[in-house]
Each structure stands twice: as structure tokens, then as C-alpha cells.
Amino acid sequence: MLENLSKGSSPKPSDIARAEVMAQQVTAFSELWIADLDREDPVTAKRLDEHLFKRPCTVEDAALAELNERLNAAGHYVDHMLAVRCEDEVRHVLIRAVPVPATGRRLAIAVHDLSAEEGLRNALRQTHRALRELQLGQSMSDREALALAFSDSLTGLPNRRAFNAELTAACAAGDFALCLLDLDNFKDVNDALGHATGDRLLTEVAHILRRATRESDFVSRLAGDEFAVIFYGLDTVTGAQEATGRLLSRFSHRLDLDEIDLQVRLSAGIALGGPGGSPDEIYRKADIALHSAKTTHRGAAMIHADPTASLLDHDNLVIVKSFLTDKPLPIDVQPIIDPELNLVGHELSVGYVDFERILATAQRFAVGPDLVNVALRALCTAAARLTDPVGHTRITLPQYATVDADMPSRIVEAMTAARLDFSAVILEIPLAAFAHGTAPQLARALAAQGIRIALRGWDPGVNAFQRVRATQFDMVTFDARPIAPIITDKRLATIWRTAIASLREDGVSVTATNVESAALATRLFELGIDSVQSLALSNLHYDAHIAAKRSIRAA
Numbered sequence: 001m002l003e004n005l006s007k008g009s010s011p012k013p014s015d016i017a018r019a020e021v022m023a024q025q026v027t028a029f030s031e032l033w034i035a036d037l038d039r040e041d042p043v044t045a046k047r048l049d050e051h052l053f054k055r056p057c058t059v060e061d062a063a064l065a066e067l068n069e070r071l072n073a074a075g076h077y078v079d080h081m082l083a084v085r086c087e088d089e090v091r092h093v094l095i096r097a098v099p100v101p102a103t104g105r106r107l108a109i110a111v112h113d114l115s116a117e118e119g120l121r122n123a124l125r126q127t128h129r130a131l132r133e134l135q136l137g138q139s140m141s142d143r144e145a146l147a148l149a150f151s152d153s154l155t156g157l158p159n160r161r162a163f164n165a166e167l168t169a170a171c172a173a174g175d176f177a178l179c180l181l182d183l184d185n186f187k188d189v190n191d192a193l194g195h196a197t198g199d200r201l202l203t204e205v206a207h208i209l210r211r212a213t214r215e216s217d218f219v220s221r222l223a224g225d226e227f228a229v230i231f232y233g234l235d236t237v238t239g240a241q242e243a244t245g246r247l248l249s250r251f252s253h254r255l256d257l258d259e260i261d262l263q264v265r266l267s268a269g270i271a272l273g274g275p276g277g278s279p280d281e282i283y284r285k286a287d288i289a290l291h292s293a294k295t296t297h298r299g300a301a302m303i304h305a306d307p308t309a310s311l312l313d314h315d316n317l318v319i320v321k322s323f324l325t326d327k328p329l330p331i332d333v334q335p336i337i338d339p340e341l342n343l344v345g346h347e348l349s350v351g352y353v354d355f356e357r358i359l360a361t362a363q364r365f366a367v368g369p370d371l372v373n374v375a376l377r378a379l380c381t382a383a384a385r386l387t388d389p390v391g392h393t394r395i396t397l398p399q400y401a402t403v404d405a406d407m408p409s410r411i412v413e414a415m416t417a418a419r420l421d422f423s424a425v426i427l428e429i430p431l432a433a434f435a436h437g438t439a440p441q442l443a444r445a446l447a448a449q450g451i452r453i454a455l456r457g458w459d460p461g462v463n464a465f466q467r468v469r470a471t472q473f474d475m476v477t478f479d480a481r482p483i484a485p486i487i488t489d490k491r492l493a494t495i496w497r498t499a500i501a502s503l504r505e506d507g508v509s510v511t512a513t514n515v516e517s518a519a520l521a522t523r524l525f526e527l528g529i530d531s532v533q534s535l536a537l538s539n540l541h542y543d544a545h546i547a548a549k550r551s552i553r554a555a
Contacts, residue, residue, distance in 0.1 A: 035071075037105035042071045043095060048084060048111065057086040071097050071107060079168055094172065152221040154199055155206035163220040163228055167279045170218075175235035175274045179244050180286045181209070182294060183225035184265040193260065200257045201264065212250045227266075240270045267293040291317055291365045319354075320362045324370055329378040333552045334533050335545050336394065336511065339525040343541040345391035346548055347428075347513070347533045348382055350375050356399045363402060372401045373410060380418035383425060385551045394454060394475075394511075394533075396428045403429070408445035415451070422450045426475055431457035447472060454511075460499035473508055480512040480532070484520055493527065500528045 035042035045059050059082065067080055078097045083090055096110045150162040158166070170176045183205065190198040202225065209219050209227060218230040231243050248268060254261045269290025273282040323329050332351030338344045352358075355375075362368040375398055383393045401407075415422060427446060443453050454475035486492045500510050512524045515534035524532060538545045 033109050035107045035109050037072055037107065041068045042097065042107050042109055043067055043082075043111075045084075047109075048093065057084050057091075059084050067095065079165060081172060092172075152206075155203050155221050157206050157210070157227075158218070158220040160220070160222045163218075163222060164279070166218050166220070166230060167283065170230050170232070171273055171277045171279050171282065172275065173232075175233060175272075177231040177234040177240035177243065178271050178273055178282055178286045179229045179231065179240070179247070180222075180269045180283075180290045181227040181229070181247070181266045182268075182290055184267055184294070186225035189262065197257060197260065201255065201262060204255050204257060205251075205264065205266075208250050209247065212247050235272065235274065237272070240272060244268050244270055269293055288317070294365075317361060317365060319358050320365075320367060320371055323374055324367065329374055331378055331382040331552050333382075333545075333548050334513075334535055335538050335541055335548075336391070336531050336533050337521075337537050337540065338531045341537065341540055343391070343544055344531055345393060346386065347394045347396060348379050348552070349396040350379070350398060359398050359400045363400060368400075368402055369404070369406075369410075372398060373414070375401075376411060376414040377417070380414040380420055382552045384418040384420050386548055392424060392426050392452075394426045394428055394477075396456065397430060399430050401430070403442050405441075407442050408449075411446065411451070412449055423452075426452045426454050428454040428456045428475075428477060431455060443472065456513075458510075460495050475509045475511060476503060477511045477513050477533070480515045480520060480524060484516075487523055487527065497527045504528065504530070 033047065041064075043064065045057060045064065048059070049057050063082060067082060070080065071078055078095075080095045080097075082093045082095055084093050085091075091113050094112045097107045098110075099107060150158060152159045167178065170178075183201075186198065186201075189201060202221070205227070206219075206221060209229065213219055213229055213231075216232050218228075218232075220228050222228055229244075229247065231240065234240050234243060248266055251264050251266055254263045267290060269286045269288065269292065271282050271285035271289060330351035332349050334347045334349075335343055336345040336347055359368060359371055362371045379395045383395055386393060411427065415425065429443065446453055452474040453472075454477055455473045456477050458476035458478045483496070487496060503510055509530040510528070511531045511533060512521075512529055513533040515521045515524065515532040515536060517536050521532045521534055521537060
């Protein structure tokens with residue numbers, strides 16, 4: 001082994017001694033060498049030939065270049081799978097790289113032919129442990145830093161970094177089941193009893209999970225109240241559900257946390273994995289199953305079943321989580337202009353391009369009201385920050401916001417918290433909200449608070465007219481884009497002109513949104529509307545528009 005280590009990079013004697021200690025710990029790997037990143041590529045076909053196959057082998061140039069680029073860029077350990085052709089046979093090689101401490105830019109490179117030894121599975125299941133063993137030649141402070149990097153400081157379990165490495169190794173090793181667990185209502189514990197009690201609860205949950213799993217299984221804490229277990233050797237839905245059920249049953253009794261005892265429930269999501277699977281895809285499947293469990297079966301486990309919907313839902317839920325925590329929700333502002341081309345107000349809406357899509361996902365997973373509350377607070381805060389507002393400010397409720405009995409109080413609360421002048425605000429309710437049957441009550445409740453309301457999505461049809469007549473709207477808006485091609489038809493234009501005149505006789509003003517050109521604005525004003533919401537005309541009031549955008553950005 002020392003002979004191999006001394007080839008190529010000419011390490012110093014201290015480097016060789018340290019590498020020898022590392023090599024003694026990596027019994028699952030066939031060969032190990034030291035590479036100096038400042039002098040050479042860490043991995044070459046020649047080295048693989050010398051140290052592993054002992055016969056000519058070839059690797060695709062692009063794959064080798066990608067690997068070496070990754071090794072050169074990484075400041076931490078790397079596990080990488082590489083396909084090598086050797087005597088007309090493709091072999092899959094695991095390459096593990098670990099920085100050698102205090103030696104500059106040097107890596108210890110360990111390699112193993114996965115195709116040659118089934119026993120590697122056991123080593124791969126303990127990737128985070130093997131990494132620590134690779135570093136036994138370091139000083140105590142280095143080992144402490146390594147433990148901090150790969151262990152959760154509160155529970156002592158492997159952290160997300162270690163979990164990611166283990167999941168990658170599991171996908172290369174064989175059949176397994178990934179179980180993601182989440183404490184139900186953990187936030188209530190922190191809010192009511194304090195974070196110290198919450199920390200004790202997390203520590204006790206970690207101990208239970210560790211005691212309730214096999215030594216070959218991998219238990220980790222990902223973040224907050226989220227845990228993960230990789231069950232090795234499970235390749236059936238029934239087996240995975242039974243193993244997870246045994247875990248959840250450990251929480252059927254109250255937990256003694258010194259001066260207090262708590263009844264704790266966990267929800268779980270399960271996905272099956274196997275050789276060649278994608279770690280990201282398997283994680284997303286388990287995560288979507290966990291969200292389903294928390295929505296419909298709290299305290300139970302659900303297994304992933306719908307591969308197509310889950311990947312999209314998972315991505316949406318990741319965005320939802322970010323908006324529910326600390327990611328600011330972008331707000332869009334557009335000027336509202338009257339027929340004399342005067343600026344008469346601004347329209348504020350959620351500026352995230354796919355917000356309606358992620359809100360629809362949030363509604364399915366029972367966090368829609370929370371996301372709508374975030375949107376309301378952001379919109380009201382932005383409206384309150386408008387610099388020298390001109391005319392009225394129209395706040396647009398998200399299209400798929402569920403209008404329930406609590407919506408009026410949530411709107412008033414958000415406006416009050418932002419210190420908005422109710423009389424200067426028009427709240428726009430989407431026509432789709434009437435499908436819930438509670439929009440008229442919402443409109444009446446807001447009107448009672450002195451808040452003016454607008455109906456979004458109006459058209460000359462009977463349904464929209466009935467909604468306007470049944471509820472005292474101050475304004476209606478319609479999207480100009482779909483009607484732009486048809487208003488040049490004299491008969492259709494007459495229908496629109498008559499409908500708009502009828503509304504204005506009842507004291508309801510009419511605004512066209514998404515007006516994309518000055519020519520379209522002119523045709524719409526000829527139909528009798530009161531104003532247009534248009535970025536195309538924003539240059540007419542450039543300074544006011546820029547000032548509004550800056551104040552919204554500050555919000």
C-alpha cells in the first residue's frame with residue numbers, strides 16, 4: 001500500500017504516514033493513493049489501471065473530466081460512481097476522495113470495483129462512519145471539527161450532510177426503504193413550553209429511533225423536527241410499512257421529559273429504493289408521502305404511490321415551505337391609468353410567476369390558508385410602504401385563495417397590522433372565489449369595515465353580471481389579453497360597450513388589466529372603461545412607477 005501511495009504525487013513522509021493510517025481503516029477499498037491537486041489530475045485511466053484492474057482500461061474523457069473537476073472544486077469528502085471499460089466489460093467503480101489535513105491541496109483517493117465484491121454493501125451503509133475512520137490520523141481538534149460537520153450537535157445523530165452521503169451509497173448498494181419522519185405539532189411545543197423543552201423532546205425522539213432500529217439501519221436528523229431512517233434489505237411495500245409501523249408504535253405512550261410528560265405523534269412517508277436509483281428522486285417520493293400523511297393521516301405512515309404527481313408536488317411544497325419560513329414573497333406593482341393618461345393608482349399582486357400553481361398544491365396539503373396569510377401580510381405591508389401613493393391602491397387576492405369564514409378577519413388583521421388606510425385600498429376578489437359560496441359574505445363583511453372591493457375576472461356573461469348585482473362591488477376588472485383579438489369585431493365590441501355602460505350606470509367602475517400596448521389601451525377606452533392597468537404605459541409616469549417599485553422592494 002505504501003508503494004502505491006508514494007507514486008505520482010511524491011508526498012512528504014508525514015503525508016505517507018497519515019495516509020497509511022487512513023488506508024488501514026478503509027478495508028472495503030482495494031487501493032489508495034495521494035494526489036496533489038496543484039500538480040496533476042486526481043484520477044486518470046492510468047492510475048485506475050495500475051491500482052485497481054492491473055490491466056488496460058478506458059474511461060470516457062467527459063466522465064473523467066467531470067469527476068476531476070468535481071474533486072478539484074470540493075473542499076470536503078466526495079463519493080463518486082464511475083463507469084470503466086475493461087476488456088470489453090463495463091465495471092462500476094466507487095471513488096472516495098478525502099482531503100489530507102494540513103498538507104495543502106492534497107487528496108487521499110480510495111477506489112473500489114463495485115462489480116467485484118458484494119460485501120461492499122455493508123461498508124457503503126456506513127459511509128459517514130467510514131469517513132470518520134479515514135480521518136483518524138488527524139489531531140483531536142480536526143476530529144472534533146469533522147464530528148461537528150457530519151453529526152447533529154443536539155441529538156448526536158448523523159446530520160443532513162451525512163444522510164445525503166448515506167442515501168447516495170444506499171442507491172449504489174442494494175434494496176432499501178427510505179422513511180422520513182416529522183413530529184406532529186412540534187411548533188406548539190416550542191411556543192407553549194419553550195425551546196428548551198422542545199430540544200429535550202427532540203433528543204428523546206432521537207434516542208427512541210436509535211433504539212428501535214437495527215444496527216444496520218441508518219438514523220439521522222435532517223433539520224428541526226425532521227428525521228430519516230434508511231432500512232436496508234427491505235424491498236417490499238409491506239416490509240417497509242411494518243418496519244415504520246414498529247417505529248411509530250414506540251410513541252404510543254407519553255414521554256417523560258423530567259418535569260413534564262408529553263404525548264408525541266410522528267407522521268411518516270416511505271419510498272422504496274434500489275440499485276441505480278436516483279437519491280434525489282427517492283427523497284422526493286418519501287417527502288411527498290410524508291406531506292400526504294400529515295395532511296390526511298397524522299400519526300401514521302403513507303407510502304409513495306404516484307410518481308408523476310409527486311415530483312411536481314414536492315418541488316411546489318419546497319417553495320411553499322420557503323415562503324412559510326423566511327423567504328420574502330415578491331410583490332409586483334403596475335400603474336393604473338385613466339383615459340386622459342393620468343396615473344390614478346397602483347395594482348399590487350404576488351409577483352412570483354408560479355404562485356397560483358404552488359398555492360393549488362398548498363391547498364391540497366392543508367397549508368393553503370397559511371400561504372394566503374403570508375401573501376396578505378406581504379401585500380398589505382407593500383401597500384403601506386408606497387411612496388406618496390396616487391389615487392387608490394388595488395390589492396389582488398391570489399386566484400385560488402379559499403374564501404372561508406375566517407377570511408374577512410384575516411384580511412382586516414393584515415391591513416390593521418400594516419396600518420393601512422382602509423378607504424384608500426380596494427381589495428380585489430377573484431370570480432373563482434364564488435365557487436366556494438362564501439364570497440358574498442366576504443364582500444359584505446369587508447364593506448362593513450369600510451374596505452372597498454373589486455371583482456376580478458368579470459366578463460359580459462350572465463354569471464358575472466349576477467355576481468356584481470348580488471354584491472355591492474365598487475369595481476370590476478377583466479383580463480384584456482384574451483379579448484384583444486375580438487374587440488375589433490363591431491358586433492362583439494357593441495356587446496362589451498353595452499355591458500360596461502350598464503355597470504357604470506350602477507356606479508361600478510371598470511378596469512382592464514394586462515393591457516400590453518398603447519393601441520389596445522386606446523381601443524379599450526373607446527369601449528367606455530374607466531382605467532387600464534398597463535406596464536406598456538408606465539413610461540408616461542416613469543418616476544412615480546420607479547418610486548413605487550423601490551418602495552415595494554423595500555417591503
